[in-house]
Amino acid sequence: MxxxxxxxxxxxxxxxxxxxxxxxxxxxxxxxxxxxxxxxxxxxxxxxxxxxxxxxxxxxxxxxxxxxxxxxxxxxxxxxxxxxxxxxxxxGRKSRVKKTPGSWEWLLKFRQHAPRRHAALAMFMFMTGARISQAVAMHPDRHLRLDQNMVCIPAAKGHDDRWITVPQELVRELASLPRLYPRGFDRTQDNLRVFGFADRSSPRKGWAKACKLAGIDLLPFHAAGRHGFGQEMNVRQGIDEKAAGEFGGWSDTSLMRRTYTHAEQTAEKIHEAQLRGLRAAEERTKLTLFNAGASKKKERA
Incomplete structure (x- = not known):
């Protein structure tokens, strides 16, 4: 040992x-x-x-x-x-329970009732795919270059620090945060944190309260953020997995596809696909699913 x-x-x-x-x-x-x-x-x-x-x-x-x-x-x-x-x-409990990933709808409702730091944290994780441990570790001077629209996602899970370019909406949100010290920390330069939380558990109480006030599902940090990012990019917006994986910090895009994407509106999508196929076949054959000729043959039989 x-x-x-x-x-x-x-x-x-x-x-x-x-x-x-x-x-x-x-x-x-x-x-x-x-x-x-x-x-x-x-x-x-x-x-x-x-x-x-x-x-x-x-x-x-x-x-x-x-x-x-x-x-x-x-x-x-x-x-x-x-x-x-x-x-x-x-x-008496099931493991590997299916996660509900975050979405823009969930985030917008959450932000209506969340404290400022929690609202910014949720937005940051959803838009970058960052883990909660990475987000709370960020230092405003070491991990933000907002004049260049860039943020640094701290190292985790075998990845080094990663600088990524973020959209202006996220830059605006991060720029609006005051310089924050986690509760109980000495007010020294090294102890500054972008979101002002001491560790990954610190936002939990305020997060849960905001979900309750908003009347939305209490999504865990990982589901709301990293799973939400993967789902939004790969399933809802159809971004190619290479781009989504590189931006979100997945070296193995097959892992992202297996773990961080989820079936949504399954029946509706299947029904729409079936009808698209039917309409295309009807156009090619000039027949209809319930065409008159088939009905007459059935009656004669």
Whole structure:
């Protein structure tokens, strides 16, 4: 463990794992033991949580030691669909619940009742695809060049800092924000934040209140922002996924397509497509679906 430098999140996940495994030799840690440890440590969690909180951190620590020449690597398979469904039944909750992505309609209603910082935050995430952790970390001097219509999305998920050009509407919104310090922070230059929040949890109370006052669904930050961006660009506006992926910070556009786009108005779209096909066929054949000739043949039969 001392050889591995975990992220802040992984460090938190490793504490209960180390408490349980103690000084057990790496050679004695089997894939089966790790998979069973998920249920033991988090009996009310989903199998996806077991992967994130147990399987991934353990695998990272051991394989890091392997890279340094200290032990053999470990391969731990994920949980099957059957195991996921069984655990969902056991805990009485469904995992992988379909997300409702943000939209312009939702954003406009939200902004009517949201505090200024929350309104700007929601608009920023929806228009850039930024994650909440990236948005709240932004510093007005280090991450904004509003005179050039540019903002810097802080590094995350294997991506470096990214400078992108944003539309004038977003520039205007960001320029209207005062210079803000998160509550409890010393008023020093380094502690300034674009949106004035201390961490990703800080906007939650005001966010929920605004949704209630607006009478709209309480969308989580990620659904309202990053999922909303992916849906708006790829599904509603039909922007090519290469452009949307580059702007939104997806190196794997297939991941964006699989995870960040959602079916909308399914029946209506299918019905319209079917009718378009029918009308085109009728035009080509000069026949109609319920043409008189077919009806007369049916009557004679």
């Amino acid at each position: 001392l050889l591995y430098k975990p992220s802040e999140a992984d460090a938190g996940y490793l504490v209960p794992i180390l408490t349980k495994l103690g000084s057990m030799a790496v050679a004695d840690i089997t894939p089966k033991l790790v998979r069973e440890l998920g249920e033991e440590l988090y009996p009310e969690a989903s199998t996806d949580t077991w992967v994130r909180h147990v399987v991934t951190p353990v695998r990272s620590v051991i394989n890091n030691a392997h890279d340094l020449g200290h032990c053999a690597p470990i391969r731990i398979k994920g949980y099957s669909k059957e195991e996921r469904v069984a655990q969902d039944l056991k805990r």
